[in-house]
Amino acid sequence: MNNPTVNKTENRDYLIPEMAPELERGPRWLRDVRRRSREAFNSAPVPHRGLHLWRYTDPMTFLVDRSQVSDTDYGENFGAVEKIVREHVEHGNLAGVVTDLAGREIGFHGTEELCARGAVVTKLSEAATEHPELVEKYLYQLVNSACGKFEALNGALWNDGIFIYIPDGLVVEKPLHLLRESGLSGSAQYPRLLIVVGKNAELSVIDEYGGGSLDESQPSNTNSAVEIFGLADSRVRYVSLQRQAPGMHGYMTHRARIEQGATMLTVPLAFGGAVSKQNFGVILNGRHSESSMFGMLFGSGYQRFDNHTLHHHVSGETTSNIDFKVVLRDKATSAYTGLIRIENDARTCEAYQENRNLLLNSGTRAETIPELEILNEDVRCSHGATLGPIDPLSIFYLLSRGIDEAEAVRMIVSGFVIPTLQQVPKNLRDRIGSFVAQRLEGN
Amino acid sequence: MTDKQSLFEFKDIHVAVEDKEVVSGVSLTIAPGEIHAIMGPNGSGKSSLSNALMGHPDYAITKGEAYLDGRNILDMSADQRSRAGLFLAFQYPLAIPGVSVANFMRAALKSHRGKDANMSDFRKLFKAEMKALSVDESFATRYLNDGFSGGEKKRIEILQLSMLQPKMALLDETDSGLDIDALKTVSEGINRFHSDANGILLVTHYQRLLNYVKPQHVHVMMHGKFVKHGGPELALKLEELGYEWVAQELAEKARV
Numbered sequence: 199m200n201n202p203t204v205n206k207t208e209n210r211d212y213l214i215p216e217m218a219p220e221l222e223r224g225p226r227w228l229r230d231v232r233r234r235s236r237e238a239f240n241s242a243p244v245p246h247r248g249l250h251l252w253r254y255t256d257p258m259t260f261l262v263d264r265s266q267v268s269d270t271d272y273g274e275n276f277g278a279v280e281k282i283v284r285e286h287v288e289h290g291n292l293a294g295v296v297t298d299l300a301g302r303e304i305g306f307h308g309t310e311e312l313c314a315r316g317a318v319v320t321k322l323s324e325a326a327t328e329h330p331e332l333v334e335k336y337l338y339q340l341v342n343s344a345c346g347k348f349e350a351l352n353g354a355l356w357n358d359g360i361f362i363y364i365p366d367g368l369v370v371e372k373p374l375h376l377l378r379e380s381g382l383s384g385s386a387q388y389p390r391l392l393i394v395v396g397k398n399a400e401l402s403v404i405d406e407y408g409g410g411s412l413d414e415s416q417p418s419n420t421n422s423a424v425e426i427f428g429l430a431d432s433r434v435r436y437v438s439l440q441r442q443a444p445g446m447h448g449y450m451t452h453r454a455r456i457e458q459g460a461t462m463l464t465v466p467l468a469f470g471g472a473v474s475k476q477n478f479g480v481i482l483n484g485r486h487s488e489s490s491m492f493g494m495l496f497g498s499g500y501q502r503f504d505n506h507t508l509h510h511h512v513s514g515e516t517t518s519n520i521d522f523k524v525v526l527r528d529k530a531t532s533a534y535t536g537l538i539r540i541e542n543d544a545r546t547c548e549a550y551q552e553n554r555n556l557l558l559n560s561g562t563r564a565e566t567i568p569e570l571e572i573l574n575e576d577v578r579c580s581h582g583a584t585l586g587p588i589d590p591l592s593i594f595y596l597l598s599r600g601i602d603e604a605e606a607v608r609m610i611v612s613g614f615v616i617p618t619l620q621q622v623p624k625n626l627r628d629r630i631g632s633f634v635a636q637r638l639e640g641n
Numbered sequence: 642m643t644d645k646q647s648l649f650e651f652k653d654i655h656v657a658v659e660d661k662e663v664v665s666g667v668s669l670t671i672a673p674g675e676i677h678a679i680m681g682p683n684g685s686g687k688s689s690l691s692n693a694l695m696g697h698p699d700y701a702i703t704k705g706e707a708y709l710d711g712r713n714i715l716d717m718s719a720d721q722r723s724r725a726g727l728f729l730a731f732q733y734p735l736a737i738p739g740v741s742v743a744n745f746m747r748a749a750l751k752s753h754r755g756k757d758a759n760m761s762d763f764r765k766l767f768k769a770e771m772k773a774l775s776v777d778e779s780f781a782t783r784y785l786n787d788g789f790s791g792g793e794k795k796r797i798e799i800l801q802l803s804m805l806q807p808k809m810a811l812l813d814e815t816d817s818g819l820d821i822d823a824l825k826t827v828s829e830g831i832n833r834f835h836s837d838a839n840g841i842l843l844v845t846h847y848q849r850l851l852n853y854v855k856p857q858h859v860h861v862m863m864h865g866k867f868v869k870h871g872g873p874e875l876a877l878k879l880e881e882l883g884y885e886w887v888a889q890e891l892a893e894k895a896r897v
């Protein structure tokens with residue numbers, strides 16, 4: 199790949215122009231934040247490659263030359279996926295579907311019932327004017343220009359997004375499915391999602407990212423921001439499924455904050471894109487809050503994955519657990535950086551982290567970097583990592599029962615990712631299983 | 642070699658582990674319906690021989706021949722050997738996290754039959770076999786050998802034997818780690834499996850298994866070689882006297 203050099207930032211093309219139409223979207227307070235985000239983006243240097251979290255991915259990958267960004271065309275597969283998901287709505291497996299075209303056009307299917315029960319599922323642009331008390335309070339609280347240059351980029355340029363509010367005490371039994379479709383070659387999109395789950399309320403969300411450029415020589419870019427708030431005693435499950443097209447450059451920052459007694463389950467799943475850099479973080483902000491993450495990515499071809507997770511224990515008596523699985527074949531690479539931070543006055547916390555990497559052939563490369571910032575002694579904390587090929591003796595055991603080698607590999611890899619799959623809502627599990635199977639067959 | 646009908650036969654097998662020879666030229670012929678036992682001190686090469694015959698990647702057969710039903714198995718991969726009718730119950734069965742006993746069994750049966758078994762037929766057969774071996778039904782959904790006790794692992798090995806119905810079963814210390822009741826259940830399982838058409842080669846240290854599963858032939862292995870052959874009485878003598886006298890006998894023979 200012909201990477202632009204860093205001094206290209208001098209080129210005004212990489213700056214957000216003053217006249218970008220998105221800067222004018224929204225009420226006054228929002229326009230102010232957008233402008234400040236623009237200034238932050240324009241004045242922030244491109245992160246240095248040696249910097250924390252940028253060692254494995256060139257930041258230039260995610261800079262978009264504005265002159266290249268034309269009107270967005272959508273890929274073909276969107277119709278097909280939308281159809282599948284609509285069927286689910288009709289069969290009653292979902293609480294509704296929200297479609298998001300390139301972070302610009304947001305559509306709602308079958309969400310009326312949920313809204314009738316008091317939930318708000320709407321465009322973020324609408325929510326900003328209709329529910330300012332919520333949106334102004336929560337939007338940009340967790341993902342903003344203080345996080346970094348690319349969060350500032352989304353903060354300034356998101357066109358439209360999705361807003362979900364679940365009132366206190368409402369239990370949404372079925373998952374809500376969000377389908378985000380990226381534009382084709384040369385496009386850039388800045389999807390944004392804000393979720394607020396009220397006290398003692400319950401919600402499951404499947405956040406699926408598809409589409410985009412098929413050809414990395416003409417990539418399209420997605421820079422997404424997700425903010426989730428789980429108020430006291432809420433229970434939230436958030437599944438992120440990245441299955442974008444092979445020419446995609448994807449950057450994502452996810453932050454959730456949970457209050458006293460709340461639980462949060464985060465399931466990052468990644469299969470797609472040429473370069474995928476995702477950052478998932480949960481802030482444990484109230485006693486007895488609990489966060490678990492079960493991640494999985496499967497890379498093939500020349501795919502590059504760069505994932506971060508954060509568990510930030512702000513409050514004492516909180517528990518976190520991470521199980522992040524990586525499977526690589528061909529020439530795919532993955533870097534996983536997992537940070538556990540426990541504040542000085544966050545006493546009696548438990549934090550566990552495990553990252554296991556299965557390298558199916560010798561051309562693959564995986565890095566695993568556990569980071570612990572533990573500022574008090576009164577904690578229980580452990581982390582572990584493994585990295586290597588499938589144990590040949592496991593294969594032999596299956597062979598010795600007549601199972602052929604391809605099937606043995608399939609079974610062992612499926613077994614490897616099962617703890618993650620079990621966290622995925624039932625109606626999605628088979629699809630994820632088939633993604634794994636397809637990757638193993640070399641597609 | 643004798644002219645008796647051969648089900649399983651190996652000749653002059655040499656096995657190397659990490660370039661070290663651990664089995665040095667052993668031969669045996671097993672006729673249909675026969676039960677043979679190999680006994681021998683720790684480290685004498687019994688597991689190396691069984692593993693190598695099954696096609697274990699760490700145990701290389703550097704010399705020799707092996708035939709199952711007249712077919713050369715040394716040309717075959719491990720899965721082909723299994724489908725040809727060879728089975729090894731491992732001394733130390735490995736855990737396979739994430740693969741349930743039921744799924745594993747179903748995949749194994751499918752590979753043997755060339756097609757997937759009807760789900761309800763499979764369930765019926767599987768349940769019946771589990772019951773016969775006093776394996777609790779909850780094991781079906783547990784991950785293969787993951788957290789199983791030593792005895793539970795051995796039971797699951799014999800469950801696999803009875804499901805797959807191989808022609809030739811190598812059972813490597815299937816009795817070790819079993820409590821008294823389990824020894825009985827597992828032995829009954831082996832005897833249920835046994836017929837005029839198949840063969841069994843047991844590796845064991847103790848007579849107690851041989852009280853249930855009765856071999857016609859007993860072979861003593863030392864330092865990678867068969868050093869003595871006999872009938873069931875040989876096992877009793879070994880139980881009583883240990884291996885010392887065999888070693889002495891060998892030494893005397895060498896002097897003569």
Ligand SMILES: Nc1ncnc2c1ncn2[C@@H]1O[C@H](COP(=O)(O)OP(=O)(O)OP(=O)(O)O)[C@@H](O)[C@H]1O
Pocket residue numbers: 658659663681682683684685686687688689690699732
């Ligand atoms: N994977 C291995 N790597 C290195 N050495 C091995 C390996 N497997 C076996 N050996 C060596 O080969 C020799 C024979 O071992 P083997 O396991 O075959 O003995 P055994 O007769 O089955 O003993 P036991 O009765 O204790 O099960 C021993 O010296 C052992 O240390």
Ligand SMILES: [Mg+2]
Pocket residue numbers: 687688689732813814
């Ligand atoms: Mg042994």
